[in-house]
Amino acid sequence: MNINLYDKNNSKSKKVSVGVLFTLLLTLFVGHLNQDPVTSADFASEIAKNTQRDTVLPPILPVRKHKKEKDLLDPAISKMWGLQSVQAIKAWNQLNIKGDRKIIVAVIDTGIDTKHPDLQKNLWVNTKEIPGNGKDDDMNGCIDDVHGCNFISNKGDIKDNHGHGSHIAGIIGATHGNGVGISGVAPNVSMMILKYYDPRAPGINNLVNTVKAIKYAVKQGAHIINYSGGGLEASPAERKAIEEARKKGILFVAAAGNEKSNSDIHGYYPADYKMSNIISVTAINKNKYVLPSSNYGAASVDVAAPGNNILSTLPGGQYGKMTGTSQATAFVTGVAALIMSRFPDFTPSKVIKHLTQTGDFDQRLSGKTKHKKRLNTYRALTILDSGVGVTGIVAKNMQNSPETKFSIESTTDRSTSATDETGLASFVKRMKKEISKNVKTADK
Numbered sequence: 001m002n003i004n005l006y007d008k009n010n011s012k013s014k015k016v017s018v019g020v021l022f023t024l025l026l027t028l029f030v031g032h033l034n035q036d037p038v039t040s041a042d043f044a045s046e047i048a049k050n051t052q053r054d055t056v057l058p059p060i061l062p063v064r065k066h067k068k069e070k071d072l073l074d075p076a077i078s079k080m081w082g083l084q085s086v087q088a089i090k091a092w093n094q095l096n097i098k099g100d101r102k103i104i105v106a107v108i109d110t111g112i113d114t115k116h117p118d119l120q121k122n123l124w125v126n127t128k129e130i131p132g133n134g135k136d137d138d139m140n141g142c143i144d145d146v147h148g149c150n151f152i153s154n155k156g157d158i159k160d161n162h163g164h165g166s167h168i169a170g171i172i173g174a175t176h177g178n179g180v181g182i183s184g185v186a187p188n189v190s191m192m193i194l195k196y197y198d199p200r201a202p203g204i205n206n207l208v209n210t211v212k213a214i215k216y217a218v219k220q221g222a223h224i225i226n227y228s229g230g231g232l233e234a235s236p237a238e239r240k241a242i243e244e245a246r247k248k249g250i251l252f253v254a255a256a257g258n259e260k261s262n263s264d265i266h267g268y269y270p271a272d273y274k275m276s277n278i279i280s281v282t283a284i285n286k287n288k289y290v291l292p293s294s295n296y297g298a299a300s301v302d303v304a305a306p307g308n309n310i311l312s313t314l315p316g317g318q319y320g321k322m323t324g325t326s327q328a329t330a331f332v333t334g335v336a337a338l339i340m341s342r343f344p345d346f347t348p349s350k351v352i353k354h355l356t357q358t359g360d361f362d363q364r365l366s367g368k369t370k371h372k373k374r375l376n377t378y379r380a381l382t383i384l385d386s387g388v389g390v391t392g393i394v395a396k397n398m399q400n401s402p403e404t405k406f407s408i409e410s411t412t413d414r415s416t417s418a419t420d421e422t423g424l425a426s427f428v429k430r431m432k433k434e435i436s437k438n439v440k441t442a443d444k
């Protein structure tokens with residue numbers, strides 16, 4: 001069994017043979033599992049098959065510093081084409097929605113730079129844990145897990161030895177208006193950092209760590225799980241853990257994967273488990289085309305979001321660009337956090353429906369995603385808002401907005417107009433219901 005790791009220096013795929021290492025580690029590993037609340041039976045089949053999860057680690061591109069910057073609050077924000085493209089800045093400014101620290105996003109990845117000036121303010125805090133005393137004060141299986149847990153060591157050391165996790169966290173929730181760097185899509189949020197993978201610790205079963213991380217997020221009350229990794233083989237234990245998350249009303253945002261393949265034919269997991277709380281995300285470039293490296297699927301991929309040359313935070317207080325469905329996934333997570341901050345009672349499936357159906361219709365996504373929609377923050381928040389605040393009728397916003405592609409979908413796209421129109425009509429009906437419910441709640 002080989003796993004593919006991307007060398008960040010030369011971007012070539014390296015094959016690392018883990019067969020021998022795996023055999024050596026198996027004995028240790030099973031012993032470790034016996035002390036874990038997660039039973040070894042849960043993982044028996046995965047261990048036998050050596051199923052893996054791999055965060056696709058793209059090369060990091062250095063960023064040149066420019067002397068003249070327009071936005072002094074976040075000097076590099078103008079270089080974040082993705083933020084403009086998904087209309088996040090417009091949503092913050094015109095709707096005054098920047099999220100809420102009450103919304104907890106679990107970022108299952110390679111860790112984070114906890115001292116980064118653009119990240120440190122938005123870390124989740126486990127108030128039941130006393131920092132640095134070497135004890136598991138809240139008895140949740142992780143020692144000193146103040147901002148999250150490292151599942152390689154079962155301790156709170158969430159240092160990012162690669163950069164991927166810090167990059168993803170920055171896209172979701174870098175601090176806005178603090179005079180440095182960039183801003184995340186949801187600048188007010190709490191990020192629970194769950195480290196499942198470390199390039200310096202090879203041979204660790206990252207699928208098992210993924211499952212532990214999901215279980216931790218469920219137990220500790222996350223609202224959203226961002227998972228920018230995956231693998232070609234399904235795992236019953238992972239599926240079960242995400243099912244537990246679904247029961248708790250936790251949204252699971254998953255990368256469609258960078259295998260260049262059609263996910264309708266070749267599954268990529270966890271994105272393709274077909275569960276109502278999972279949203280699968282593919283990546284587009286500045287010209288709104290799906291990246292050649294990204295997985296796609298008319299039945300299996302839910303939505304497209306920016307994922308090419310994305311500027312975000314890196315360890316050591318740095319910034320850099322990365323490319324892939326990982327980055328696109330983080331954009332969707334950010335918008336989901338904004339929606340949940342605004343409508344805390346939304347179920348995951350309602351958030352998914354909202355994210356996918358309010359996006360910008362784009363024929364270039366034909367055959368690539370379910371609804372041929374690109375993520376749009378402003379529309380995701382206003383199609384509801386307009387109804388609540390102005391007229392109580394969703395349709396007004398959809399027909400009158402010059403940016404709307406909502407109606408275009410049912411008039412110009414002849415080949416699918418019948419089904420799209422039906423879908424649109426029923427969606428409008430449901431949204432109207434939702435709005436009247438919200439109006440009633442607001443009146444109380």
Ligand SMILES: [Ca+2]
Pocket residue numbers: 129135136137138139140141142143144145
């Ligand atoms: Ca603990």
Ligand SMILES: [Ca+2]
Pocket residue numbers: 073074118174175176177178179180181182183
């Ligand atoms: Ca900033």
